[in-house]
Amino acid sequence: MKFDSRESQWIHGVCTADLKSSDVPQEQLERKQQLMSNQVWINGELKPKEEATISVYDHGLLYGDGVFEGIRVYGGNVFLLKEHVDRIYESAASIRLEIPVSREQMMADTRHTVAANGIVDGYVRMVVTRGSGYLGLDIRKTSHPQVIIIADVITLYGEEIYENGMALVTASTIRNHPAALNPRIKSLNYLNNIMAKCEGTLAGAAEALMLNHKGEVAECTGDNIFIVKNAVVSTPSTDAGILEGITRNAVIQLGRDAGLTVREVSMSRHDIFIADECFLTGTAAEVVPVVSLDGRTIGDGTPGPITRDLRKRFQALTRAAN
Numbered sequence: 001m002k003f004d005s006r007e008s009q010w011i012h013g014v015c016t017a018d019l020k021s022s023d024v025p026q027e028q029l030e031r032k033q034q035l036m037s038n039q040v041w042i043n044g045e046l047k048p049k050e051e052a053t054i055s056v057y058d059h060g061l062l063y064g065d066g067v068f069e070g071i072r073v074y075g076g077n078v079f080l081l082k083e084h085v086d087r088i089y090e091s092a093a094s095i096r097l098e099i100p101v102s103r104e105q106m107m108a109d110t111r112h113t114v115a116a117n118g119i120v121d122g123y124v125r126m127v128v129t130r131g132s133g134y135l136g137l138d139i140r141k142t143s144h145p146q147v148i149i150i151a152d153v154i155t156l157y158g159e160e161i162y163e164n165g166m167a168l169v170t171a172s173t174i175r176n177h178p179a180a181l182n183p184r185i186k187s188l189n190y191l192n193n194i195m196a197k198c199e200g201t202l203a204g205a206a207e208a209l210m211l212n213h214k215g216e217v218a219e220c221t222g223d224n225i226f227i228v229k230n231a232v233v234s235t236p237s238t239d240a241g242i243l244e245g246i247t248r249n250a251v252i253q254l255g256r257d258a259g260l261t262v263r264e265v266s267m268s269r270h271d272i273f274i275a276d277e278c279f280l281t282g283t284a285a286e287v288v289p290v291v292s293l294d295g296r297t298i299g300d301g302t303p304g305p306i307t308r309d310l311r312k313r314f315q316a317l318t319r320a321a322n
């Protein structure tokens with residue numbers, strides 16, 4: 001599997017693939033050079049991204065059998081690295097995948113990859129696949145899990161969404177039943193989320209809300225959801241069948257530290273319709289205001305004061321970690 005996307009050619013809002021040597025300053029050209037030779041950590045060594053490949057027999061490709069993490073880098077610091085590494089080891093344990101390096105080694109390798117790629121503000125994708133096997137499901141017939149760390153840049157939503165808020169739609173695709181594939185496992189099998197995201201995209205929404213098998217609010221396709229009503233902040237509990245987001249947990253803590261009541265509760269779409277405020281959290285998305293759901297305006301239709309305050313506190317936390 002080759003990791004080579006056009007997305008990875010974006011840097012500071014400029015698509016380097018579009019740059020010609022005649023129309024860009026030297027500094028940007030150097031950055032382009034650097035980017036073109038992105039170094040990917042694969043099984044204990046850094047390789048140019050073109051050479052960082054794995055077998056087409058890898059069960060990560062054949063079956064989505066593996067686990068991953070997305071992690072932000074702020075000011076050269078890999079943000080909440082220990083929490084992400086802990087989660088990938090927990091996801092791996094749940095699917096009986098033994099990661100062939102220690103947690104400490106994984107953290108050191110991540111920092112090394114970030115530094116080697118000169119990433120100051122960026123994004124890390126950590127992937128562990130089952131390894132290559134035969135054309136069947138039996139994990140005993142696979143060998144050598146592949147450990148991959150990619151350090152790159154990411155921009156998820158435009159500034160306009162952070163300023164004015166996002167419109168959400170509810171997907172008809174429900175979140176995976178926890179007894180089938182627990183959403184707490186961040187596995188390489190993201191089809192459940194992708195199908196819901198397709199529905200959102202077709203409806204013109206940047207994100208889609210997913211309900212669980214009981215019709216309760218679970219989460220969005222790549223973000224956790226919060227509401228604010230009468231100054232009380234609420235978010236679905238892990239019992240709802242969600243990924244226990246690391247940004248979610250950080251924001252719960254920030255809210256409590258700020259003296260707010262933050263509850264983990266079961267909620268319905270109705271609770272969102274009648275909320276004063278709503279926002280999403282995620283590593284890539286950070287804290288995103290939501291101003292409508294399925295055509296119902298939430299609150300006064302603008303990002304609310306508690307959302308804006310928690311967003312500020314989260315930004316301060318990302319800076320403080322440096």
Ligand SMILES: Cc1ncc(COP(=O)(O)O)c(C=O)c1O
Nearest residue numbers: 222223224243245246247282283
């Ligand atoms: C399904 C899903 N829910 C929630 C999140 C947010 O989790 P985190 O804050 O750990 O990035 C993500 C992103 O990783 C996700 O994919």
